[in-house]
Amino acid sequence: MKHTFTLITALLLSPLASLPAAAAPAKPNIVVILADDLGYADVLFNPLHPKEVTTPHLDALAKEGVVCRQGYVTGHVCSPTRAGLMTGRYQQRLGLYTGGEAGSGLPMSEKIFPQYLKPAGYATAQFGKWHLGPTPEWSPALRGFDEVFGFLGRGAHDYFKLDDPRDPIYRGTNVVRETGYLTDRLGEEAVSFIQRHKAQPFFVYLAFNAVHAPLQAPAEEIAKFKTGTPERNTLLAMGKRMDDAIGRVVATLKQEGVWENTLLFFCSDNGGPLAQTADNTPLRGGKHQDYEGGIRVPFLVCWPAQLKPGETQMPVISLDMLPTALAAAGIEAPADKPLDGKNLLPLLRGEVAPQQRHLFWSAGSEEGWWAVRSGDWKLVGEKGRVGLFDLSKDVSEKTDLAGQLPEKVAELTRLHDGWLAEMANPLKAGAKRFGLPLPAGSQPKKPKSERKKNQPPLSAAAPASSAPGGAVRESFARMPGKPWHARGGWAAKDGALWVTQKADETQPALLRGPAEFRGGVLSYELNLQGDGRHTLRLKAPNGDFLIRLDVAPDSLILIKMTGDRNETISRTPLKLAAGSWQQLSLAIAAETLTAKLGEAMCSITDEVFAREKAELNFLVTGGPVGFRNFSLTPDAAPAIGQSKTATNTRPK
Numbered sequence: 001m002k003h004t005f006t007l008i009t010a011l012l013l014s015p016l017a018s019l020p021a022a023a024a025p026a027k028p029n030i031v032v033i034l035a036d037d038l039g040y041a042d043v044l045f046n047p048l049h050p051k052e053v054t055t056p057h058l059d060a061l062a063k064e065g066v067v068c069r070q071g072y073v074t075g076h077v078c079s080p081t082r083a084g085l086m087t088g089r090y091q092q093r094l095g096l097y098t099g100g101e102a103g104s105g106l107p108m109s110e111k112i113f114p115q116y117l118k119p120a121g122y123a124t125a126q127f128g129k130w131h132l133g134p135t136p137e138w139s140p141a142l143r144g145f146d147e148v149f150g151f152l153g154r155g156a157h158d159y160f161k162l163d164d165p166r167d168p169i170y171r172g173t174n175v176v177r178e179t180g181y182l183t184d185r186l187g188e189e190a191v192s193f194i195q196r197h198k199a200q201p202f203f204v205y206l207a208f209n210a211v212h213a214p215l216q217a218p219a220e221e222i223a224k225f226k227t228g229t230p231e232r233n234t235l236l237a238m239g240k241r242m243d244d245a246i247g248r249v250v251a252t253l254k255q256e257g258v259w260e261n262t263l264l265f266f267c268s269d270n271g272g273p274l275a276q277t278a279d280n281t282p283l284r285g286g287k288h289q290d291y292e293g294g295i296r297v298p299f300l301v302c303w304p305a306q307l308k309p310g311e312t313q314m315p316v317i318s319l320d321m322l323p324t325a326l327a328a329a330g331i332e333a334p335a336d337k338p339l340d341g342k343n344l345l346p347l348l349r350g351e352v353a354p355q356q357r358h359l360f361w362s363a364g365s366e367e368g369w370w371a372v373r374s375g376d377w378k379l380v381g382e383k384g385r386v387g388l389f390d391l392s393k394d395v396s397e398k399t400d401l402a403g404q405l406p407e408k409v410a411e412l413t414r415l416h417d418g419w420l421a422e423m424a425n426p427l428k429a430g431a432k433r434f435g436l437p438l439p440a441g442s443q444p445k446k447p448k449s450e451r452k453k454n455q456p457p458l459s460a461a462a463p464a465s466s467a468p469g470g471a472v473r474e475s476f477a478r479m480p481g482k483p484w485h486a487r488g489g490w491a492a493k494d495g496a497l498w499v500t501q502k503a504d505e506t507q508p509a510l511l512r513g514p515a516e517f518r519g520g521v522l523s524y525e526l527n528l529q530g531d532g533r534h535t536l537r538l539k540a541p542n543g544d545f546l547i548r549l550d551v552a553p554d555s556l557i558l559i560k561m562t563g564d565r566n567e568t569i570s571r572t573p574l575k576l577a578a579g580s581w582q583q584l585s586l587a588i589a590a591e592t593l594t595a596k597l598g599e600a601m602c603s604i605t606d607e608v609f610a611r612e613k614a615e616l617n618f619l620v621t622g623g624p625v626g627f628r629n630f631s632l633t634p635d636a637a638p639a640i641g642q643s644k645t646a647t648n649t650r651p652k
């Protein structure tokens with residue numbers, strides 16, 4: 001105490017006290033770098049990264065900062081997590097549960113980073129993906145950012161086409177026409193801003209859309225990767241290019257002499273999408289799921305002047321960035337709308353012992369995913385199913401203890417219910433959580449896909465209207481109908497069901513529904529037109545994807561999906577005539593799957609094929625793609641125990 005008093009007195013009495021405020025201990029610069037859809041193991045600073053990963057600049061940052069091994073975001077898709085990060089509050093407090101809700105616009109009444117920092121003397125800038133409102137009235141330029149360079153849109157942007165007025169790049173609120181590779185351009189803009197504003201404290205929010213779809217990178221970058229999987233090569237090239245841009249930003253901070261007093265955060269907005277070959281080792285699942293792979297992300301904090309390099313196993317969450325930044329800048333946290341995040345500085349400086357905390361997730365009624373973490377216990381729910389995991393022993397969420405520990409399940413459910421009760425009703429999608437009744441009078445409109453009447457369910461479990469032997473035959477033209485869920489503009493025409501992925505839609509069009517079987521024959525006719533591609537996925541009862549079949553006009557690719565890994569197990573060349581109907585069939589007998597499409601056939605044996613299937617997903621990118629004459633004929637449960645072999649038959 002005496003020391004503090006003496007120091008303050010000395011300052012007041014010394015000539016220093018009459019110097020302008022700039023000479024007082026400077027407020028730190030604050031830089032938030034967000035990657036998009038980056039896999040947990042697709043960074044070098046995850047020791048379990050696959051050997052092909054190359055992110056040397058992030059690795060250097062990790063060595064200068066604190067690696068948060070248990071760093072979370074507040075959801076498993078892009079937009080809701082950005083609402084949480086920007087406000088420091090669970091986005092569910094604002095009724096934002098789904099990507100559609102948050103992407104439609106973060107309420108303007110909510111205060112975000114630059115609105116705290118600008119009044120405190122910060123120059124503020126946003127570069128890249130916004131995804132908190134699709135049109136100019138939601139622009140970050142209207143909510144505290146001095147400089148803006150990026151796109152509003154729905155979450156994805158072409159990496160090369162930067163001059164398309166239909167999907168504009170904005171500088172401030174003006175549409176601009178640009179050239180170059182978007183990831184490079186975002187890095188260059190951040191570098192320029194830092195060079196121009198080094199004399200005052202600044203806040204940079206650099207939100208790369210890398211490595212989100214579309215998978216696009218310069219050819220010379222892709223050529224550096226030789227994984228054997230073209231998608232994976234491109235994904236890694238995109239990550240490498242982002243890492244290079246981050247390297248240039250950090251080099252600029254160093255060259256300009258402001259690095260020491262810069263508080264920098266880096267994380268991904270959600271887990272890596274398995275369907276896009278991301279690697280989340282050792283975590284289970286990925287984007288669109290509340291398993292760790294969807295919500296635990298690469299997470300770093302650097303502040304060379306204040307934080308010793310190292311790592312922490314204490315759970316932290318993107319909500320913590322705003323309160324930490326405010327504390328670092330000496331700005332009081334708001335009293336009227338308490339923040340859900342915590343100031344991490346005492347923990348990261350080692351001044352306090354790690355404390356137990358509760359973290360919550362809810363994706364709302366649309367997806368039905370929810371989760372709670374309390375200490376090392378994690379309860380994950382998806383609609384009617386729950387899984388209980390002890391993360392201290394089982395980071396990969398392999399051993400579900402829900403059956404053994406019903407009291408723990410009840411305790412964590414109560415904890416989550418208590419949190420959910422504090423949250424607002426969803427802005428658009430309906431009930432807070434799948435299965436929870438809404439208050440009287442607040443029943444939401446059902447999604448269009450569920451409004452149609454008299455649609456028979458497509459499920460092998462409901463064979464009443466089916467062919468003998470439990471088979472299910474549908475024309476496809478009668479879907480989507482309950483219990484099928486549809487995303488995208490599926491439309492019936494001439495006895496077939498057609499869909500084209502919308503130009504501004506980042507996700508593939510999707511039709512998904514239940515199908516209970518182990519072995520049997522699944523068949524339908526397929527018609528690929530334009531740039532249409534089709535993916536069929538089969539999901540296990542526990543929610544894991546098992547098998548994926550990718551169909552392009554020139555290839556039939558079979559992929560095994562085990563937890564967090566995609567493994568291409570067969571690639572068969574094809575020559576599909578554009579616009580023609582082709583019969584696709586999958587016959588599963590015990591552990592052997594035989595896929596036929598047109599004249600191509602492949603037959604593979606793997607234990608994964610014999611597992612129970614509970615859900616089918618039909619996905620379409622590009623298009624149009626047509627489907628007709630669906631049938632599913634399940635067999636009795638097959639025997640298990642053959643070894644893995646693969647044979648492919650080339651087309652004549």
Ligand SMILES: [Ca+2]
Nearest residue numbers: 036037078269
């Ligand atoms: Ca994302």
